[in-house]
Amino acid sequence: MNPVSKVDRPKSTEAFRRAKSLIPGGVNSPARAFGAVGGEPLFIQRAEGPWLFDIDGQKYLDYIGSWGPMILGHCHPLVQSAVVDALSRGSSFGAPTEAESHLAGLVIDAIPSMERVRFVSSGTEATMSALRLARGVTGRDKIIKFAGCYHGHADSLLVAAGSAATTLGVPNSPGVTKGCAQDTLVLPYNDSQALEDAFKAEGSAIAAVIVEPVAGNMGLVPPSADFRRALRELTRHHGALLIYDEVMTGFRLALGGAQELLGDDPDITALGKILGGGLPVAAYGGKREFMEKVMPAGPVYQAGTLSGNPLAMAAGIATLTELRRLNPWPALEEQGARLEDGLRDLCVRLGIPATINRVGSMWTLFFTGQPVTDYASAKSSDTALFGRFFWAMMDRGIYLPCSQFEAAFNSALHDAALIDLTLKAAEGALAEATRG
Ligand code: KE4
Numbered sequence: 001m002n003p004v005s006k007v008d009r010p011k012s013t014e015a016f017r018r019a020k021s022l023i024p025g026g027v028n029s030p031a032r033a034f035g036a037v038g039g040e041p042l043f044i045q046r047a048e049g050p051w052l053f054d055i056d057g058q059k060y061l062d063y064i065g066s067w068g069p070m071i072l073g074h075c076h077p078l079v080q081s082a083v084v085d086a087l088s089r090g091s092s093f094g095a096p097t098e099a100e101s102h103l104a105g106l107v108i109d110a111i112p113s114m115e116r117v118r119f120v121s122s123g124t125e126a127t128m129s130a131l132r133l134a135r136g137v138t139g140r141d142k143i144i145k146f147a148g149c150y151h152g153h154a155d156s157l158l159v160a161a162g163s164a165a166t167t168l169g170v171p172n173s174p175g176v177t178k179g180c181a182q183d184t185l186v187l188p189y190n191d192s193q194a195l196e197d198a199f200k201a202e203g204s205a206i207a208a209v210i211v212e213p214v215a216g217n218m219g220l221v222p223p224s225a226d227f228r229r230a231l232r233e234l235t236r237h238h239g240a241l242l243i244y245d246e247v248m249t250g251f252r253l254a255l256g257g258a259q260e261l262l263g264d265d266p267d268i269t270a271l272g273k274i275l276g277g278g279l280p281v282a283a284y285g286g287k288r289e290f291m292e293k294v295m296p297a298g299p300v301y302q303a304g305t306l307s308g309n310p311l312a313m314a315a316g317i318a319t320l321t322e323l324r325r326l327n328p329w330p331a332l333e334e335q336g337a338r339l340e341d342g343l344r345d346l347c348v349r350l351g352i353p354a355t356i357n358r359v360g361s362m363w364t365l366f367f368t369g370q371p372v373t374d375y376a377s378a379k380s381s382d383t384a385l386f387g388r389f390f391w392a393m394m395d396r397g398i399y400l401p402c403s404q405f406e407a408a409f410n411s412a413l414h415d416a417a418l419i420d421l422t423l424k425a426a427e428g429a430l431a432e433a434t435r436g
Contacts (some may be wrong), residue, residue: 004039004391009056015043031067036403037387042394047074050413052399060399061418063408067401068216068248068273071332071361072322073413079277079318086314092306099313106320107275107283110255113265117285118294119308123247123272124152126282127210129294129302130268131156134208134241136300137290142202144209144240146189148218148375148405151210151245151270159184189215189374190223192230203238210243213258213266216407217248218378219364220357228264235267241290247272247282248407251320253360254329261360277319279312328412332361335419336410339363342423350430361410365389378405385433392429398422 019026027033027041034041042054050073052060065071072079086099104117120126131143131154143156151157159169159181169184171177185202187194189211199206209231215221235242244266250257251274259266267290272282285291295301306312340358343365347354353369366372367382367389386404393400401408414422 004037004387005395007058007395009042009054009058011055012043013040015055016040019043031403031406034402036383036405037390039391041402042399049073049075050411050418058397060394060397061414061422063398063400063410063422064406065409065411066273066278067406068252068409069276069278071252071274071328071409071411072277072319072326073411074278076277076318076322078322079315082314082318083279083311086310089310091311092309094305097308097310097313099310099317100308103275103281103313103316103320106317106324107271107285110251110320110324111257111259111269111271111285113259113267113287114269114285115288116291117283118291118302119281119283119313120302120304121280121282121306121309121312122152123245123270123282124154125304126247126270126272126284127151127157127243127245128154130243130270130284130286131208131210132302133268133284133290133294133300134243136298137241137293138207138239140205140207140240141183142185142205143183143207144185144187144195144198146211146215146375147186148189148221148378149210149212149215149245150217151212152247155180156184157210159186188376189218189221190227191374192224192226195227195230195234199234199238199240203234203240206238206240208241208243208268209235210245212248213244213246213262213264214249214253214359214362216362217405218375219366219372219381219405220359220362220407221372221374221378222357222359223262224373228262232264232266241267241286243268243270245270249362250274251323252362252409255323255327258359274319274323275316276312277315279315280306280309281312281316326412329360331415332410332412335414335416336361336363338416339410339414339419339422342419343426346423346427346430350434352430352434361414362407363410364404364407366404388433389429392432393425396425396429398425398429 160172169181246257250271254260268286
């Protein structure tokens with residue numbers, strides 16, 4: 001029996017035991033291991049629309065959506081049929097196909113700052129390649145990232161903030177060398193002054209600043225207007241490239257992502273998740289002057305056996321085409337606001353210190369009474385309470401992200417009835433989680 005849950009899931013327990021005998025930690029990505037909330041992960045049998053079904057026959061309303069991709073819901077018929085149709089013609093050729101240009105055209109139409117785009121197979125590849133391009137274009141070595149932002153597991157991005165004085169990065173994983181980390185400066189998110197100071201000190205050595213334009217990896221933290229202004233002005237003034245990591249926000253916050261919603265104009269953008277509709281597709285792209293430096297057009301090397309994979313392209317084309325037709329963002333905003341207001345009312349009524357951050361269909365309920373504007377304030381949250389709330393919601397059939405420091409994702413199928421179902425579950429779960 002899972003010590004943190006009131007529901008017995010014997011098949012998941014056995015599946016996890018077997019998985020741990022074969023796969024490190026029993027999972028193929030640490031985010032799924034439930035380490036931050038205790039207990040053991042559920043093994044999923046199938047999904048449909050907004051629902052997940054585990055191998056013990058339990059049904060859950062899905063608020064992770066594969067960590068973002070499933071904005072249309074699971075098993076969308078148009079995506080399914082597109083992939084099956086593509087599969088009938090073969091799964092991979094290692095040669096160009098017209099589908100790649102079709103999806104590239106949809107991306108470029110959606111995101112005006114992207115005049116050229118290169119497909120890869122994961123968000124990590126996209127951000128790693130964007131940084132290599134920025135270093136290749138500028139001839140500079142240093143990059144700036146922000147504490148609490150996650151850009152995948154490329155070595156130069158697995159870096160924590162070093163001593164505050166120097167902001168020089170230190171590895172935050174074994175295997176990342178000091179030599180690699182030393183070129184990564186880590187600053188507080190939303191801190192324009194720190195950014196200005198870093199450029200004053202190192203401006204001529206900085207190749208790029210990479211940022212989640214709306215942060216989802218410390219929980220949901222929106223950017224201040226002043227921070228966004230500083231990002232664009234300081235990079236432009238010092239000749240560094242501004243990289244928007246929209247792997248999570250691309251096509252999620254608007255068809256053109258956070259940069260459309262906020263009216264921003266980055267030099268390079270990284271995309272992923274929704275771009276592949278659940279299949280492995282990611283991309284980086286930007287101004288033609290920069291992208292034309294990518295091999296074979298230019299000297300900056302980047303490659304991938306399954307980049308532009310026909311099945312993944314088909315899923316992406318179907319997803320973006322349906323998003324353009326459906327235009328789900330007004331409803332995602334309306335239902336997101338309904339959920340935010342409902343959760344806030346519950347926490348006030350129950351006397352629970354909480355902060356809810358939301359942008360469109362991305363949100364986080366932080367168990368802290370203070371505003372959450374960066375990683376330090378996010379970490380003031382009561383993560384033990386979050387763990388109890390997570391399992392109390394799971395036992396009521398609501399599947400939330402398994403960490404206080406992740407964003408939740410509504411799909412276009414999370415309608416008013418499902419939001420109300422969520423709020424009903426939350427009322428009981430909050431009361432249970434806060435009982436002494
Ligand atoms: P992938 O390499 O996991 O496809 O993408 C890395 C990445 C890059 N940029 C942003 C803004 C991201 O959110 C991610 C990956 N997000 C995590 C969830 N916080 C994926 C879940 C996981 O690691 O299993």
